[in-house]
Amino acid sequence: MKNLFLGCLVVTVMGLAFWGYTENYATKGSLDKIAQLNEEIGLAHSRLRVLNAEWAYLNRPERLLQLVNANFDNLRLLQLTSDHFARLEQIPYPGPDLGPITEPIEVMNRETSP
Template identity: 50%
Template structure:
């Protein structure tokens, strides 16, 4: 009986060692994946910063004004003037919501003007 217990204990130790070995390699692979993702995220942040800088460079007011002047014949764009913008107070308020219908409404009209209503 003792021999069987020793054999079972040895098999359990080997099985646990194999499991720990597999978990160690899975953890290392996960850490490599995380490092790769971090480097991709860093590259994406750098590209976003570059694109934001390029967008700001291309949207300079003097450049846009020159483009509007150059393409006036085709686009008929007017130059930006301070008085071209409105105020928030000039925007009309939305109409109040309609009240719900609580009672019935009888509507009857003749289909032809010569007929009498029902």
């Protein structure tokens, strides 16, 4: 009985050792993958900063004005001014919703005295 218990104990310890060994290498693999992903994220952030700088450079107002003037014959673009917008009183707003008439109203003719 004692030998059976010791045998089961040895097998259990060996099984736990094997499990710990595989978990150790799985954890190291996951940490390596996390490090690689962090490096890729850093590279993506640096590419994004470069693209934002290029976008800001290409969208300078004086550069865009030069492009508009150079291509006016083809594009017919004009500068946007306040005259291109409507005044507030020119905007048609919908009136209040009165709803459907549910009860008819009878109207009587009254004669006015002269």
